[in-house]
Amino acid sequence: MGAEKGFTELLRHQIAGEQGTPAGLNWKGGTPNHWALAAATAYAYGLKGNPQEKKAGRQKALDFFHTQDQVGHMARGKMSEFGTPSHFAWWQAATAGLWLLADRADDKEVLAAARAWWIRELSVENLCVTPKGHVVIPGARSHVGGVDADQRRQRDVGRQIILNLRARLPKNLDALDYTGLWILMQIPRAELNFVAKASAELPHPLDTLNILRDDAGHVAWFDEFHGLRPAYWAWADYATGGEEYGTDPSWPKNQPGGKLPGDLPVPELPGGNRVAQRITARGRTAEAKVTELAEYAGSPARGAE
DSSP states (O other): OOHHHHHHHHHHHHHTTOOOOSHHHHOOOSOHHHHHHHHHHHHHHHHTSOHHHHHHHHHHHHHHHHHHHHTOTTEETTEEOTTOSSSHHHHHHHHHHHHHHHHHHTOHHHHHHHHHHHHHHHHHHHHTBOTTSOBOOOBSSOOTTSSSOOOHHHHHHHHHHHHTOOOOOOSOTTSGGGHHHHHHTTSOHHHHHHHHTSOOOOOOOSSOEEEEEETTEEEEEOSEEOSSSOBOEEEEETTTOOEEESSOTTOOTTOOOEEOOTTSOOOOOTTOSTTOEEEEEOOHHHHHHHHHHHHHHHSOOGGGO
């Protein structure tokens, strides 16, 4: 069992009322989704622990959300899992778990951070959703080619739950990869509405996301992406229901990201790009480069040093 499954099983027990183990408190490495789950289980463990454990678990949750804001949505360090269709279920479980637990504990600071994370996630999903409610979004660890799992259903159904739309729930909510949906179903409707009815607020990914959208469809893309096996772009045709992804099906699981490959050009919208609305979620990597250039421009010329 991988770390994500072990943490998710632990989180299920904690949501059900057990304290569980301090595995999340002691967790140091792993992928971004492992770290998210570690934060959720650490927080849950601390809520039923002694004052020192409660403080440590709570701080781990706050540190997680701070990094999500300052480093990048669904990112850690220089690795992004933004938009992942193959690991979204684990992100959903972790962040929905933190949301539900903070609401139960009346922990206003963690609750506000959890709401903010979900407002940003929902905002970008709403820009990349088809009229039939299917989120078509680029990002890390693509499902194309069958190398990784396909957890797109969890994202679509989770969005429907939060927005109080008609949702076709899977019959086996006890399955680990449906834990996020199981948790979202336990969050009170009034609490879900804080996110559902909030003003849109785009997340800051690690890398800049561009979106063109009109009545015919949408295309969203990254010119550069720091994450494994990326789909650099996602394209949807609303009339036909067609969707395509800018990835190579033959890439291995550990295929590194980088600049958009020349043989994967971003396609135009189904009806062309001329009248499309363009939206940009500026990445933290791009902001860091701008800061570096500004600092360099403001430094003394070498001849004056």
